[in-house]
Amino acid sequence: MIAVSVLLPFHNAEATLEAALESLNSQNCKEEIEFILINDGSTDHSEEVVKYFFALHPEFEKKSKLINCPFRQGVAAASALGINNASGEFLARLDADDTFTADSIDTMLLKAREKRMDIVCGKVNKVYPRNKMKVVTPSKYFGDLNNMPLDTINFSLCNKLVRKSLLTDNDIMPMNGIDCWEDVNIMSRAFAVADKTVIVDSVVYNYTVDDRIASLSNTQHDLAMRQREMCSLLVEKWFVENGLVDEYEKFILLMKFHAKIKLLRGDYCDISKWRETYPEVNERIMYITQLPIALRVSFYILDKLPVKIGQFICKIADKFVKR
Secondary structure: OEEEEEEEEEOOOOOOHHHHHHHHHOOOOOOEEEEEEEEEOOOOOHHHHHHHHHHHOHHHHHOEEEEEEOOOOOHHHHHHHHHHOOOOOEEEEOOOOOEEOOOHHHHHHHHHHHHOOOEEEEEEEEEEHHHEEEEEOOOOOOOOOOOOOOOHHHHOOOOEEEEHHHHHOOOOOOOOOOOOOHHHHHHHHHHHHOOOEEEEEEEEEEEEOOOOHHHOOHHHHHHHHHHHHHHHHHHHHHHHHOOOOOOOHHHHHHHHHHHHHHHHOHHHOOHHHHHHOOHHHHHOHHHOOOOOHHHHHHHHHHHHOOHHHHHHHHHHHHOOOOO
């Protein structure tokens, strides 16, 4: 019986894909693992990299499924394809520019078996340009949707094991076309229905920090904004349909807060549009206790200032904010 299905969606990842595959091949796991590799319409040599790796590692190929999409569908659709082809009791995810540590799957699986956990999370080693590194630990409120911060370490699929039935039994699948926040839309719903979640005291994932994100084009910025807003609306709709919207009101407000925050960033700063987007967030900003009190007070004041003064303050503050 397959214990874990690891999903690896990739698109034009020839430069980093071999390292990702090697980290899968190096897993020291006592139970059976399968690897679902989804080629999301790559136009470079990514498929050749996989096939060469198969030739060098025939045992790895036996444990793998390579799914080739004829054109790019996006990471959400690729992930859904991977889930639908997965046979494992648990799901894990690896991005094509990252790597797992050698014992990551086994460490998380042992913890999952110990007390029948639904979601297991590990620490992340953030790898910055020029080989600078920083180990990041999940929130002490991990699993508590109304109290943990909405950030990569807590909501990424990549440093976790998730029981597959938790997703399939609750109709939790990637939302086609929502590639920005694809992880958030899955994990937010999974946390809401999970019985048991836990953190392991080990680094399980090496996450490559992309320093190009701060220089998004206008088109990319607008697309990310639209997808975050749509993700927030669709996730809220799911909470409503499942009778969970009142219980998780604080999380929904936090999600909407983050969805529109880019409207205050740099050259894109638009105070009027920020106020018009999810106005209920500004009205209840002091209620969102996942945010530090100083931040809540700052946004409360920003909402009351004249537009020109608010935009001037945002542009000055943006220069000191880490992206």
